[in-house]
Amino acid sequence: MKFQSTRGQAAIVDGADALINGLAPDGGLYVPLVFPTIDFDWEKLQDENYLQIGQLILSTFFDEFSNNEITDFLKSAYRDFDDSKIVEIHQLDDKRNLLELFHGPTLAFKDMALSLLPYLLTAAVKKNGSSKTMVILTATSGDTGGAALKGFNDVPQTKIVVYYPSVGVSKLQRQQMTTADGKNTHVVAVTGNFDDAQKAVKNLLTDHRLAQKMSAASLGFSSANSINIGRLVPQIIYYVYAYAQLVKNNRLSAGEKLDISVPTGNFGDILAAYWAKKLGVPIGKLTVASNANHVLTDFFATGIYDADRSFQVTSSPAMDILVSSNLERLLFDIAGPKAVAAWMKDLTDKRRYQLDDFSLSRLQDSFNAAFADSKTTAQTIQETFQQNNYLLDPHTAVAVSVNKDFPSNRQQLIVATASPFKFAETVLKALGKESDNDPQMNLNLISDLSGQRVPLAISGLFDKKIIHTKKLAIKDLLTDLNEALGI
Numbered sequence: 187m188k189f190q191s192t193r194g195q196a197a198i199v200d201g202a203d204a205l206i207n208g209l210a211p212d213g214g215l216y217v218p219l220v221f222p223t224i225d226f227d228w229e230k231l232q233d234e235n236y237l238q239i240g241q242l243i244l245s246t247f248f249d250e251f252s253n254n255e256i257t258d259f260l261k262s263a264y265r266d267f268d269d270s271k272i273v274e275i276h277q278l279d280d281k282r283n284l285l286e287l288f289h290g291p292t293l294a295f296k297d298m299a300l301s302l303l304p305y306l307l308t309a310a311v312k313k314n315g316s317s318k319t320m321v322i323l324t325a326t327s328g329d330t331g332g333a334a335l336k337g338f339n340d341v342p343q344t345k346i347v348v349y350y351p352s353v354g355v356s357k358l359q360r361q362q363m364t365t366a367d368g369k370n371t372h373v374v375a376v377t378g379n380f381d382d383a384q385k386a387v388k389n390l391l392t393d394h395r396l397a398q399k400m401s402a403a404s405l406g407f408s409s410a411n412s413i414n415i416g417r418l419v420p421q422i423i424y425y426v427y428a429y430a431q432l433v434k435n436n437r438l439s440a441g442e443k444l445d446i447s448v449p450t451g452n453f454g455d456i457l458a459a460y461w462a463k464k465l466g467v468p469i470g471k472l473t474v475a476s477n478a479n480h481v482l483t484d485f486f487a488t489g490i491y492d493a494d495r496s497f498q499v500t501s502s503p504a505m506d507i508l509v510s511s512n513l514e515r516l517l518f519d520i521a522g523p524k525a526v527a528a529w530m531k532d533l534t535d536k537r538r539y540q541l542d543d544f545s546l547s548r549l550q551d552s553f554n555a556a557f558a559d560s561k562t563t564a565q566t567i568q569e570t571f572q573q574n575n576y577l578l579d580p581h582t583a584v585a586v587s588v589n590k591d592f593p594s595n596r597q598q599l600i601v602a603t604a605s606p607f608k609f610a611e612t613v614l615k616a617l618g619k620e621s622d623n624d625p626q627m628n629l630n631l632i633s634d635l636s637g638q639r640v641p642l643a644i645s646g647l648f649d650k651k652i653i654h655t656k657k658l659a660i661k662d663l664l665t666d667l668n669e670a671l672g673i
């Protein structure tokens with residue numbers, strides 16, 4: 187299996203190099219040179235567990251690894267999940283199914299891929315016979331940082347550098363990042379928002395002078411952001427698994443179409459659903475759910491991507507994004523590398539680009555898009571708790587809310603991307619409850635309300651020692667990184 191850049195100006199590489207590079211040298215993202223398809227046998231797959239389905243998907247995309255290697259990666263990656271099934275499907279009512287992806291070590295769906303990525307990446311480095319230390323440079327809106335720090339904690343031959351925005355992250359997200367105690371971790375709060383941090387990181391990743399200095403010190407960059415193909419492929423697994431489970435539970439008959447709604451920020455999770463559809467999973471419409479930063483809603487309505495607008499800090503911080511990186515992979519699929527390169531140049535130069543009508547109509551064939559503001563999101567949390575006795579986190583609530591805007595006769599899969607425990611203060615407020623100054627107390631309150639125990643992964647988190655206290659401006663990141671790497 188080979189990979190090409192969405193901008194068409196970089197060499198075609200194998201999976202190992204795509205994993206190691208993260209971003210292609212022309213600034214594009216890696217996509218398969220020939221997109222694979224699988225003839226899914228749902229009768230068989232409904233009895234397979236998550237790891238078995240993982241085996242099928244990973245071996246399709248990363249054929250340079252042996253079956254035994256892939257089995258080992260999967261077993262090790264999901265060993266610490268709180269649930270033996272790894273993901274759960276919760277039936278909200280007769281049509282809506284929530285795909286719970288928050289049973290990993292940091293209680294958000296980022297764990298699904300970031301638990302696996304270190305194994306893929308270190309194996310890729312070995313395969314290429316490189317003795318380099320990989321520097322995993324990560325911009326986070328809150329969840330990627332925690333999950334990457336867990337995944338790469340003390341993994342040999344890696345250093346993990348996390349830049350998170352100083353405003354917007356939840357107390358629990360901050361605590362998860364600032365207490366990361368691996369010897370290979372470096373965590374810094376950055377003044378500005380996620381987009382600023384993401385742009386700064388992209389600039390560092392493509393800084394030639396920095397690359398030379400690193401190379402001389404036997405260091406190489408990679409990325410744990412969803413620009414890395416190693417983030418996306420593991421996310422396909424749960425869509426295939428979910429479809430198989432819905433067949434098993436008689437919610438679907440094999441071949442029947444399933445609609446999917448995804449709370450969306452960087453467009454990684456929903457792109458994985460689109461790729462699952464391309465692979466051959468019977469998926470109907472995909473619904474892009476956004477919060478008050480509704481660049482994507484406007485884009486799918488008008489074909490104009492306009493990032494030149496004010497950034498809103500919302501109750502769903504992991505979706506507070508104005509430039510959705512993975513959209514580029516979708517655009518490549520409908521219009522090819524020339525068009526993508528031109529649009530991305532416009533985005534850099536003018537903060538906007540515009541699709542032609544044909545490309546826009548192709549997007550609209552596959553996708554719905556709408557948004558919910560923080561008020562509607564809070565109402566959805568309250569309503570769903572009252573009517574369905576289920577506590578949603580604010581990100582999932584955005585998707586539940588937006589899903590209602592698109593009535594359909596099909597079964598609905600709504601992706602539940604975070605645990606309500608992770609955003610306890612927001613959830614309590616939505617329910618009209620006072621939250622406590624002590625974040626641990628708020629976890630206990632959520633536990634009482636939901637009837638679920640506080641997840642083991644975060645018990646004791648607020649007693650942990652804070653290790654990372656640095657706060658810097660964007661312009662100081664290059665110096666900071668040089669220092670952190672000792673170059």
Ligand SMILES: *Cc1c(COP(=O)(O)O)cnc(C)c1O
Pocket residue numbers: 294295296329330412449450451452453454455456504505581582603604
């Ligand atoms: C990252 C994240 C999202 C957005 O996912 P993308 O792949 O960036 O679109 C939604 N919800 C939660 C809880 C997240 O952590």
